[in-house]
Amino acid sequence: MNLILFSRREILDAGTVAIDDGRALHIRNVLKAGPGLPIQIGIIDGPRGLGTVRSVDGSSVTLDCAFEASRPSLPAVDLLLALPRPKVMKRLWAQLAAIGVGRILGVNAARVERQYFDTHVLSPECYRPLLIEGLQQARDTRLPVVSIHRRLKVLVEDELGEPGDQAARLLADPTARNSVRSAVETSRAERCLLAVGPEGGWTDFEREMLHAHGFTSVGMRPRALRSDTACIALxxxxxxxxxxAGSR
Amino acid sequence: MNLILFSRREILDAGTVAIDDGRALHIRNVLKAGPGLPIQIGIIDGPRGLGTVRSVDGSSVTLDCAFEASRPSLPAVDLLLALPRPKVMKRLWAQLAAIGVGRILGVNAARVERQYFDTHVLSPECYRPLLIEGLQQARDTRLPVVSIHRRLKVLVEDELGEPGDQAARLLADPTARNSVRSAVETSRAERCLLAVGPEGGWTDFEREMLHAHGFTSVGMRPRALRSDTACIALxxxxxxxxxxAGSR
Structure with missing residues (x-):
């Protein structure tokens, strides 16, 4: 935990917060912070700040909080992800939040098994704490917005909207020659929507539909990666x- | 499994191989391959090739094998990794082999806990099958060479040898401004040794020692990543x- 996150309603009017859960334990046992010591904190979807330990009392810790004027910007990449096995998805949540994504669109595809949708791993009760864990690791506050889509066609044709100049649409394809870097440079876009297929790959029909809606295939190297490794790498x-591209 | 790997001693003189383990199950149940059908195969640390199913008999499968003349080259990156928690290390083996590393040097550091060394996760019986799993995913045959080092100082000062032109030495450092790309370009090296520190970071002493032995600090972006995510990303x-750099 490189940053301790609170929800906005935990911050009392006077700018103090009192906690007695795992975060309090972390402050006491890992950071070993006593009264007067500063701690990096943040508000979920709000600004980062500094918390000063006011008191440590048994299992509870009280902090005086001061926050920055503005919040971090949303990561510039969104992920359209054909749902992997629940075990893999569970491992991915924290890693995706840590590496930085604005939205996570979990979607069905021909080679996604039906039962992948009927799992608690896709419930906010499961993924929200894991996303927060990833943000706390990466010192970010912006919680990825998660949505689950049972029909790829409806998502791509009706819900994504027109491919615009603002977001480049990239389709991960182990066989593609075009690199991520050159596709991003060519697009001149400031944001990116990256589509990562299921373990067995997209079908030709799905690939053509994505191409027809503005997605450009990009490859990496001639190595086929497991869905979770591929997400992190891409x-x-x-x-x-x-x-x-932004610094040029 | 995008490639099925055999050890050299499994290949009989006539170029046939008979198996009745998980690989045979995969051929029968996932690939659904019957007699005459070709399958992508390889020899561990040897060439890739094609196997033709000769017979499927109960739980056992016999293949006729033909191999390419040369084997894939060793991945051009070696990893010097301060040992992470055993749970994280266990997850990493297959991912490292999939993404491609020539050598994995697991090493101690001030912020590595002693008990991380006393774990079966560092035994070849544990990591070899996981490395092979990663190679089979990535269609590679070259098994990463693993060594475990209890003293960072001895490794860096005595065992790594002189920093040469052949391998750039990079030190992952979240605070560094220099990018991986510019460090690799500047070095003009064809290989790279990447050092990734423990969760708590290197100590100043360790960082100075690595710098004194030719390592250049490289950063990524202002996000602190967990050791396993950082390895994949870097x-x-x-x-x-x-x-x-090679294609220029």
Whole structure:
């Protein structure tokens, strides 16, 4: 935990917060912070700030909080992800939040098994704490917005909207020659929507539909990666390409 | 499994192989391959090839094998990794082999806990099958060479050898401004040794020692990542930078 996050309603009017859960334990046992010591904090979807320990009393910790004027901007990459096995998805939530995504659109595809949808791993009760864990690791406050879509066609044709100049649409494809970097440079976009397919790949029909709606295939190297490894690797490349394009 | 790997001693003189383990199950139940059908295969640390199903008999499968003349080259990146928690290390083996590393040097550091060394996760019986799983995913045959080092100082000062032109030495540091890409370009090296520190970071002493032995600090973005996510992200950037430098 490199940053301790609170929800807005935990902050009392006077700017203090009192906690007695795992975060209090972390402050006492890992940070070993006593009265007067500053701690990096943040409000979920709000600004970062500094908390000063006012008191440690048994299992409870009280902090005086001061927050920055503005909140971090939303990560510039959104992820359209054909749902992987629940075990893999569960591992991914914290990693995705840590590496930085604005939205996570979990979607069905021909090679996604039906039962992948009937799992508690897709419930906010499961993924919200994992996303917060990832944000606390990465010192971010912006919670990825998660939505689950049972029909790829409806999502792509009706819900995504027109492909615009603002967001490049990339389709991860192990066989593609075009690199993430050159696709981002060519698009001149400031945001990116990255589509990552199921373990067995998209069908030709799905790939053509995505291409017809503005997605450009991008490859990595001639290595087929598991869905979770591929997400981390590709999001890293997209972030780097956007940052380099922005600094030019 | 995008490639089925055999050890060299499993290949009989006539170029046939008979198996009745998980690989046979995969051929029968996932690939649904009957007699005459070709399957992508490889020899661990040897060439890739094609196997033709000769017979399927109960739980056992016999293949006729034909191999390519040469084997894939070793991935151009080695990883010096301060040992993470055993649970994290266990998850990493397959991912590292999939993303491609030549050597994995697991090492102690001030902020690595002693008990991380006393775990079956560091035994070949544990990690070899996981590395093979990663290679089978990525269609590679070259098994990463693993070594475990209890003293960072001995490794860096005595065992790594002189920093040469052949391998750039990079030190992952969340606070560094220099990018992986520019460090690789500047070095003009064809290989890279990437050092990734423990969750709590290197100490100043350790960082200075690594700098004194040719390591250059490289950063990513202002996000602190968990050790496993950081490894995947950084290895991706190093591979991409080496590939781009090689194609220029």
């Amino acid at each position: 999001l890293t490349l997209v972030h780097e390409a956007l940052a380099d | 290895l991706t950037l190093v591979h991409e930078a080496l590939a781009d």
